[in-house]
Amino acid sequence: MDELSWEEWQSLCEMMNGYIKTQVLSTACDLGVFDAIERGATVASLSKQLEIAEHGCRVLLLGLKQLKLVSEREDGALVNAPLTRRCLLRGSAQSMVPFVHLNDKIQHRACLHFTRALREGRNAGLDEFPGDTPTLYGRMAVDPALERLFHEGMGAYTRLSPRMMAVKEFGDVSTLLDLGGGDGTNAVRLCERYPSLKVKLVDLPSVIEKARANIAAHGLADRVTCEAVDMFADPWPNGCDGVIFSHVLEIFSPDRIRFLYQKARTYLEPGGHLFVWSLMCDDDEAGGLQSVKSSLYFVTVASGEGMAYPVRNHVQWLNEAGFDTIEQYDARAIDHCALVAR
Incomplete structure (x- = not known):
């Protein structure tokens, strides 16, 4: 049998050990490492700020580096990377820290049960969360x-999805029905971009109470x-x-x-617009990584069904429903x- 090439070995190690990246990032966010570094820190002073042993701090920083x-500068000062400053400080405008928490404490935790979910034909990761309703959303209620935790994380994720906002057809709508609108993050962003738009x-x-509070905080009530x-x-x-x-x-x-x-289709009057913003996998159902991750999450814990379907599936379903123009x-x-779709 031929020996593994260096590239094959590296690829295999990446697959086997990729979870370490998630763990290092999650632990750093839990401990507030990036905020402490931003205030000024060395390895020795950081361990004191975080109240952890210096050896453990070195191991964590090994992963973060x-x-x-x-x-780390020559004088020993620790420095956050530009991406860290933009997205991993708790108070930054583009902070993804809430989504890191969601990813770690819900998605990653539940997806450890993926094998059971497939064998048992159910969202077995739901066993991680108390309750008797059949979906994660019911148990969160x-x-x-x-x-x-969930809605703060999804709000952060949605704020960093700017391409949806560039869909020009939003400008043709006077009142938009936001179905499953969560904490109102989308509604806020759309209203800020389209000054004449109203949203239900x-x-x-x-x-709903979380959404109302968020809407009021942005002066959009x-x-x-x-x-x-x-x-449904x-x-x-x-x-x-x-x-x-x-x-x-x-x-x-x-x-x-x-x-x-x-x-x-039944709800909308002629000329009405239906907007879909969704995770979607490649047409050959071979990726990408976000669509794979999300599909595992849906099957393992969220609902026991669903996936990041390819575009062709959505187009087919829209056509079957009677929508005849799809951009x-x-x-x-x-x-x-x-x-x-119109």
């Missing part, structure tokens, strides 16, 4: 801390209304000429997505696509 998130945000009862609605079982609020699903549909099975597309805005660099 390998990730190129932190460097009775666990305020878990739900807050709907989500489950446990989420006169343009964004929030209502507790089950998007309840009628949708009237008076909207646009509907948006943002990071919602990929959670569900094809049959449930077809149902929602048909419901949207595509590709964002493959981040495993996303925006679709606009």
Whole structure:
């Protein structure tokens, strides 16, 4: 048998050991390492600030330097990388720290049960979280801390998805129905970009109060209304000429997505717009990494179904529902696509 090439060995090691990157990043965010470094620190002073042993601090910094998130100057001062300053300080405008917490404490934790989920044909990772409802979202509804962690993380993730905002057809809509609108992050960003736009945000009862508080904090209570609605079982609020699903549909099975597309088609008047902003995998279903990760999460814990479906599936389902014009805005660099159907 031929020996492994250096490249093959490196590739195999990356697959086997990639979780270490996640762990190093998560621990650094838990401890507030990057904020401490930003205030000024050496290895010795950082261990004291964090109240951890200097040896453990060296091990953590070994990982952070390998990730190129932190460097050390000749005088011993630790320095955050530009990306760290932009996205990993707790108070930065583009902070992804809440999503790092979501990734570690919900997604990564649950996806350790992927093998069981496949063998048992259910979202076995849900066993990590107390409750008896069949989805993560149901269990979050009775666990305020878990739900807050989730929505803060998704809010951070959504804020760094700028390409959706560039979809020009938003300018053709006067009132947008934001289905599964979460804490209102999308509604805020859209209203800030399109000054004449109004939004009706709907989500489950446990989420709506968070959305109302977020909307009010941004001074948009006169343009964004929030209502507790089950998007499958309840009628949708009237008076909207646009509907948006943002990071919602990929959670569900094809049959449930077809149902929602048909419901949207029945709801919208002629000329109305349906917007879809979703994780989507490559057409050959061979990647990318974000679509793979999210699909594992959906199957293992979120709902037990769903995946980052390819664009062709969504186009087929939209056509079946009666939408005859579909524009595509590709964002493959981040495993996303925006679709606009009329």
